[in-house]
Amino acid sequence: MIDPQILRNDPEVIRESQRRRGEDTQVVDLLVAADIAARDEQRVFDELRNSQKTLSKEIGPLQGQLKKNPSPELQQQVDQLMERASNLAAEVKAAEIKADDKAREVENLWLQVSNLVDLRSPVGGEEDFTLLETVGTPRDFAAEGFEPKDHLTIGQGLKAIDTERGAKVSGSRFYFLTGHGAMLEFALLNLAMAQAQVNGFIPMITPALVLPSAMEGTGFLGQAAENVYRVESDDMYLVGTSEVPLAAYHSDEIIPASQLPLRYAGWSSCFRREAGASGRDTTGIIRVHQFDKVEMFVYCDPADAQAEHERLLQWEKDFINALEIPYRVIDVATGDLGSSAARKFDIEAWIPTQGKYREVTSTSNTTEFQARRLKVRMRDDNGTRPLATLNGTLCAMPRIIVAILENHQNSDGSVNVPAALQPFLGGLTKLTAPATKSAGK
RNA sequence: GGAGGCGUCGCCUAGUCCGGUCUAUGGCGCCGCACUGCUAAUGCGGUUUGGGUUCAUCCCCAUCGCGAGUUCAAAUCUCGCCGCCUCCGCCA
Missing domain, CATH: 3.30.930.10 (Bira Bifunctional Protein; Domain 2)
Known part of the structure; x- marks a missing residue:
């Protein structure tokens, strides 16, 4: 596979290489789009996952307190947190699936791209x-x-x-x-x-x-x-x-x-x-x-x-x-x-x-x-x-x-x-x- | 093929039974700084990998053999797979 930075900064380099080989250039365009989409999905997942972890970390200590001196107030607080976390968990899971799918799509597209040719290699068959x-x-x-x-x-x-x-x-x-x-x-x-x-x-x-x-x-x-x-x-x-x-x-x-x-x-x-x-x-x-x-x-x-x-x-x-x-x-x-x-x-x-x-x-x-x-x-x-x-x-x-x-x-x-x-x-x-x-x- | 054991950030290792206090412990090695005639020793800091973000620092996510599952939460519980070791069987 080729350095993904080249895809992001100068995809024409990859297109030109594919042309010289007589191979498909459209895959490069698909890849440019998929790469951006994959990173977007990953970012969505990262952020959701972050809030889920933050929320989860609040629950542990609260439950500790609740065990020591039970109170309906505290119980309600915990229940609320659990519910929010539960909803978030579903969102996280969905986001993860989306991000993984996109990542796999990018990976598969990369497999269709050949190495960058050395510009000194003679062009042709x-x-x-x-x-x-x-x-x-x-x-x-x-x-x-x-x-x-x-x-x-x-x-x-x-x-x-x-x-x-x-x-x-x-x-x-x-x-x-x-x-x-x-x-x-x-x-x-x-x-x-x-x-x-x-x-x-x-x-x-x-x-x-x-x-x-x-x-x-x-x-x-x-x-x-x-x-x-x-x-x-x-x-x-x-x-x-x-x-x-x-x-x-x-x-x-x-x-x-x-x-x-x-x-x-x-x-x-x-x-x-x-x-x-x-x-x-x-x-x-x-x-x-x-x-x-x-x-x-x-x-x-x-x-x-x-x-x-x-x-x-x-x-x-x-x-x-x-x-x-x-x-x-x-x-x-x-x-x-x-x-x-x-x-x-x-x-x-x-x-x-x-x-x-x-x-x-x-x-x-x-x-x-x-x-x-x-x-x-x-x-x-x-x-x-x-x-x-x-x-x-x-x-x-x-x-x-x-x-x-x-x-x-x-x-x-x-x-x-x-x-x-x-x-x-x-x-x-x-x-x-x-x-x-x-x-x- | 059968039975059992094991797999943690370079190496060794704690943690796994009993989920949250793990931001994964400690040692060795390595890097930087300090101190010291030199070296050694000592002290302080750093030290998995990949991704995102950023001028940079910071920060965020993933990663405890791999994958799936349970859960608000997994190194830790469940299932599948892979690898290594020991014993048995077979065998060039």
Whole structure:
């Protein structure tokens, strides 16, 4: 949620942000009115409640006196007070209901408002991103004299990926990582966590099932809701990223400024329904319902958020650089930001068989948006106030595996292991098809 | 899953049986001031969070795990829920 003071002092700022996102602006007008009404109702309640309390406090001592020396006069006085208080109690109750209703209305309206966009984010839809830089050169397979195979073909050849059995067991967009595939994921996990720790991140293994409050607080029950798995029998959600548990980790807490920034590297399975994506990326493991990911998550002073965002991007680049994968960096357009993000940078890796760059990481500055919803605050000499949260992908397993397999493949179907990864694979320099022992395909 | 106990303003704690004297006690910690060669000690004051109002101070409302109820009045009584602990059962 956005600072309510902005709504009261300059609602046009919020309208403009909504316009840039291509989202509803009428909700802002409704909110302006509802906010005023809610405060009016609250004031009515406060005043009534005050007189009720004042009245009530007179009754106690009088009853004490009455007990000591009963008199009809005193009794009458008490009865009168009781009657007035009784009437007042009914008024108070009515006022409270009104005030609560209005407050809830305001709250619900706020849930429909996305974060204020960073004015540097390019305005427009998915295709209107700004290209920030291109790093590395895609291999010239023609010059090398062979046609590159797609990641699934290579993965199957190496007995590293099994999508057929994934579909048999769990349906489409599920897969097994087997042998080299599984070991590759473990190696990537360890490389990612090693890098994260050097950069001051605390490794975390997080819950993958969360309460509605965590899901809503991070902003995933808005437009993104259709991609979230809900476990109806227990009213819980499967997270699409460990950003959710990591953001909710400090909810309802006040963190001393001296402890900031707090950097966490979360490891969890991620679940996505991919509801709006039927027909897209139907083969292989580029778009799947379940995958594992190392996610960076930072709590920091809002004044440091921009600089931290740059750092997160740099750490993402460091990781892709270490894997020797060509990529480009884009500044995501306003229409393609999640509802919590003010600004977002994506790294897109070169995928040879598609002849294009595909998203492998994403880092968002969510400013105070999630912190306000989740009530995470910081305290320094200037008092208590919301802090900023940021997130960034360090390693989303399937897509990184895709990029490694395709970019480092050899004509014989083997795959070179990037030097940085070799220590985490027991020194292995090349993945080759294993001798057939168990039933493979 | 069953039985019992517990949940108070950073931490510990009084209060809950028997509703009003709670504006929630005291200690520790922390902040400010005073005193003192320095430090320590001592004294005085302050110290939950959110909202409203105000130039500001003041003041007002809510907040004793969460929600509902009883009542003129709830930390205190009733009901539901959540969490933690102990024991039992089951179990990776």
